[in-house]
Amino acid sequence: MATFSSVTGQHVLQAIAEYDQRGGDAFLDVYGFGPTPGYALVHEGRTYDARALLAVAHRFATGRLATPEEFQSGGMDGVVTILRRRGFMVTEPAVALREAPGRASHTRTATPRATRTTRTTRSTAEVPPPICPTCSMTLPATGICDDCG
Structure with missing residues (x-):
């Protein structure tokens, strides 16, 4: 099982370049x-397959490619969470909203979180x-996570 704690934004940028x-x-x-339909990392106006990029970024970080099967448990x-925490914008497919019984359902597009455009230096605290x-x-x-290894 791949853990992605060692993947940084720089590793993702390397995967984007490749x-x-x-x-x-x-x-x-x-x-x-x-x-992976519906899930795209958006960087400088271009879209990329989010799952494949994360797998290759993992290879740059650890030397081992995360396989498609390793994404089954986390889905x-x-x-999306990992890439957004690294400062990237990721789109998601439309999500059906749950309605009360007897009402028609509607769909909406998930709004991605804002991306960081500038980096600031933080103090240690x-x-x-x-x-x-x-x-x-x-x-x-x-x-290293005590639960996940």
Whole structure:
């Protein structure tokens, strides 16, 4: 099971550069991923397959590619959360709103969180503790989640 705590925004940018160099279809084919409809990372006006980018960013961070099967347990919600925490905008497909029985349902487009456009330097006191991207628990000083490994 892949943990993504070591993936930084720089690793994601490296994956984006490779995606641009190879082209979308070739990038997905090389790494064994199919397209993930509705979930796209948006960077500088271009869209990228969010799941495949995160897997390749994991390879840049750890030397090991996260496989498509490793995303089954966390699903796309985990991918979206991780990429947004790294400062990227990720779109999601329309979500059906639950209505009371007997009423018609409507759909809406999930609004992505705002992206950071500038980076600011934080003092040590302002830095939040590291969080495990898999289970959202605070990581110990070792940086390795006690629950997820």
